[in-house]
Amino acid sequence: MSRVTCPEVSSRIMTAEEAVEFIRPGDNVGMSGFTGAGYPKAIPPALAAKARAAHDAGEDFRIGLWTGASTAPQADGVLAEAHAISKRLPYNSDPLLRRQINAGEVDYVDAHLSHSAQQMWFGFYGPLDVAVIEVTAVLPDGLLVPGSSVGNNKTWLDQADRVILEVNHWQPRELEGFHDIYPGTALPPHRRPLVLTEPMQRIGEPYLKVDPAKVVAVVETREPDAGAAFSAPDDVSRAIAGHALDFLRGEVGAGRMPPELLPLQSGVGNVANAVLQGLDDSEFTSLVAYTEVLQDGMLDLLDSGTLRAASTASFGLSREGMERFHSGINGYKGRILMRSEEISNHPEVVRRLGVIAMNGMIEADIYGNVNSTHVMGSSVMNGIGGSGDFARNAYLNFFLTPSTAKGGAISTIVPMVSHVDHTEHDVHVVVTEHGLADLRGLSPRARAERIIANCAHPDFRPRLRDYLERALAQRPDARHTPHLLDEALSWHQRYLDTGRM
Numbered sequence: 001m002s003r004v005t006c007p008e009v010s011s012r013i014m015t016a017e018e019a020v021e022f023i024r025p026g027d028n029v030g031m032s033g034f035t036g037a038g039y040p041k042a043i044p045p046a047l048a049a050k051a052r053a054a055h056d057a058g059e060d061f062r063i064g065l066w067t068g069a070s071t072a073p074q075a076d077g078v079l080a081e082a083h084a085i086s087k088r089l090p091y092n093s094d095p096l097l098r099r100q101i102n103a104g105e106v107d108y109v110d111a112h113l114s115h116s117a118q119q120m121w122f123g124f125y126g127p128l129d130v131a132v133i134e135v136t137a138v139l140p141d142g143l144l145v146p147g148s149s150v151g152n153n154k155t156w157l158d159q160a161d162r163v164i165l166e167v168n169h170w171q172p173r174e175l176e177g178f179h180d181i182y183p184g185t186a187l188p189p190h191r192r193p194l195v196l197t198e199p200m201q202r203i204g205e206p207y208l209k210v211d212p213a214k215v216v217a218v219v220e221t222r223e224p225d226a227g228a229a230f231s232a233p234d235d236v237s238r239a240i241a242g243h244a245l246d247f248l249r250g251e252v253g254a255g256r257m258p259p260e261l262l263p264l265q266s267g268v269g270n271v272a273n274a275v276l277q278g279l280d281d282s283e284f285t286s287l288v289a290y291t292e293v294l295q296d297g298m299l300d301l302l303d304s305g306t307l308r309a310a311s312t313a314s315f316g317l318s319r320e321g322m323e324r325f326h327s328g329i330n331g332y333k334g335r336i337l338m339r340s341e342e343i344s345n346h347p348e349v350v351r352r353l354g355v356i357a358m359n360g361m362i363e364a365d366i367y368g369n370v371n372s373t374h375v376m377g378s379s380v381m382n383g384i385g386g387s388g389d390f391a392r393n394a395y396l397n398f399f400l401t402p403s404t405a406k407g408g409a410i411s412t413i414v415p416m417v418s419h420v421d422h423t424e425h426d427v428h429v430v431v432t433e434h435g436l437a438d439l440r441g442l443s444p445r446a447r448a449e450r451i452i453a454n455c456a457h458p459d460f461r462p463r464l465r466d467y468l469e470r471a472l473a474q475r476p477d478a479r480h481t482p483h484l485l486d487e488a489l490s491w492h493q494r495y496l497d498t499g500r501m
Contacts, residue, residue: 030128042223132163262355277297
């Protein structure tokens, strides 16, 4: 049965090879996709082939690529392999594209996810030439049934001059009704409060909209999402999860949050999944999530009943998780609500709901500054994503990481971070497998003492204490946030020189 039932749109069904002729060198292209879910499956390989042919002919063919967040090797990866990307925003996790960014071949705009849509509306990124959006179906009246991610799709559809739709028959037709697309995009000075006071409250419509006159091509596909691969929690991640859960128990006991906690946000990764698994094995019940990505750990919580509902911008499921969702999809309707990332990550809403944010990091320094994005100060890993949206506005935030990396060669607790994404003013709790440092209400020196004692690996604690003591002694008139400026980044330099901090 056809999933394209709008006559005006169905007349434009064609192959991917035909559709990419509407994408020109130098175009800015807004694609769907968020953590390997809902990205276009047919257009990126066809566009990569077009770029390679142009390069073989001595022509430069590259595009600016805008998405919701990361996509998958079948999108970011194939375009990077064809050297078809000149600029990328707002997030990336593809290894090949990362190398090109760090080599200076691709310009990378690493933006907070809640900012990317509004900054496009403000005109900061320039015009959007083409939107390539995966959907589940096109209804007779032209309304679009979204797929497994929403991301920035609404903005790309609104702002693009030309639109290419990929209608993916792999996406369950039962997805209709899972989405809540907020229609308002008022710009300053005409903005009004966003009246969203409950995590599962609907404030929009179940459908995306597009002017049919802008749709230049429709491509039908049947390809699955890439899926995210997660390993089983190890002893380190379980220890990190245990410290975080014990802290939440203490907060409930102190009367600072209810027994069912506050809405949960969890970043993507094995440590975050370990925390979610710990919640599933705990006494906590009737939880709710207000997050940007729903990964396997949250699906487990929904299946067990520990989590009663989840608001998200995208799925980030493994293949097994996707199969489980598809087979039980009707049981999740009304319990999973999918939104645009400008709403899922909206600072106003995050602060109003009192979200508990849990995100990973690359390193933290002794005063609580956190680096989420750069290795040794200069090489970007993935990007800030939504961690800043949630951390700065959360009721309570955790930054979690193993205390060492590279087999113990690197300490993730350092005298000074080599790149700052979250300042000491925004960081509440730092957690490693060795313990937890509650930084709320502490001066910088008190934070340093707690982080060194509770979070640093025992092999590095003496050197961190020595650094702090000598910094305190060096300048009696500068003891608020004492640093030895000639040594503050020496640990990183030593790693670059010798392979060990």
